[in-house]
Amino acid sequence: TQLLEQSPQFLSIQEGENLTVYCNSSSVFSSLQWYRQEPGEGPVLLVTVVTGGEVKKLKRLTFQFGDARKDSSLHITAAQPGDTGLYLCSGTDSWGKLQFGAGTQVVVTP
Amino acid sequence: KAGVTQTPRYLIKTRGQQVTLSCSPISGHRSVSWYQQTPGQGLQFLFEYFSETQRNKGNFPGRFSGRQFSNSRSEMNVSTLELGDSALYLCASQSRTSGYTDTQYFGPGTRLTVL
Numbered sequence: 689t690q691l692l693e694q695s696p697q698f699l700s701i702q703e704g705e706n707l708t709v710y711c712n713s714s715s716v717f718s719s720l721q722w723y724r725q726e727p728g729e730g731p732v733l734l735v736t737v738v739t740g741g742e743v744k745k746l747k748r749l750t751f752q753f754g755d756a757r758k759d760s761s762l763h764i765t766a767a768q769p770g771d772t773g774l775y776l777c778s779g780t781d782s783w784g785k786l787q788f789g790a791g792t793q794v795v796v797t798p
Numbered sequence: 799k800a801g802v803t804q805t806p807r808y809l810i811k812t813r814g815q816q817v818t819l820s821c822s823p824i825s826g827h828r829s830v831s832w833y834q835q836t837p838g839q840g841l842q843f844l845f846e847y848f849s850e851t852q853r854n855k856g857n858f859p860g861r862f863s864g865r866q867f868s869n870s871r872s873e874m875n876v877s878t879l880e881l882g883d884s885a886l887y888l889c890a891s892q893s894r895t896s897g898y899t900d901t902q903y904f905g906p907g908t909r910l911t912v913l
């Protein structure tokens with residue numbers, strides 16, 4: 689059972705559209721990370737959020753950590769083909785174990 | 799700082815053989831974790847090493863083993879390869895020196911194909 693549930697599993701959009709992916713859990717996390725992975729490569733860290741309610745912006749990407757530190761979202765504005773990839777979230781639960789979600793596959797077509 | 803490096807990047811083996819993969823963490827990082835990634839199962843945790851000691855272990859058979867050297871470099875070994883071992887094997891390093899950090903930095907992975 690995935691402790692971190694990511695949704696949707698797959699998202700296909702046109703260039704210029706906006707998208708949001710979610711990472712949810714019933715557990716509290718001390719911090720949460722978002723990664724993007726391209727085919728055949730390792731995940732690349734995008735951001736770490738640590739404070740409930742925290743919002744971080746990285747150019748066109750906006751990351752939010754829920755107030756209760758159980759969920760997070762990643763919003764991409766005006767998506768570009770270079771945003772295509774598998775988006776993974778990870779977090780450490782109260783037992784000290786690092787958990788990964790199954791990922792959201794995002795495809796942005798020109 | 800140089801990132802996490804993994805060698806080799808690609809490997810083709812046949813069933814029954816064994817394989818050793820190598821990982822060099824970011825300089826100064828003492829924790830190395832290994833993951834297996836397949837399309838059907840996603841990222842599956844194999845084990846974590848810290849200061850040459852295995853600290854955590856996932857649910858993989860004993861054919862999967864690892865070790866860490868005094869310079870923090872790590873190796874992972876899979877013996878008696880099976881077709882289902884075909885996967886991308888990822889190594890990730892963490893600092894774990896000043897306080898506790900959850901952030902792992904991944905290498906590019908080793909793509910293992912078992913024929």
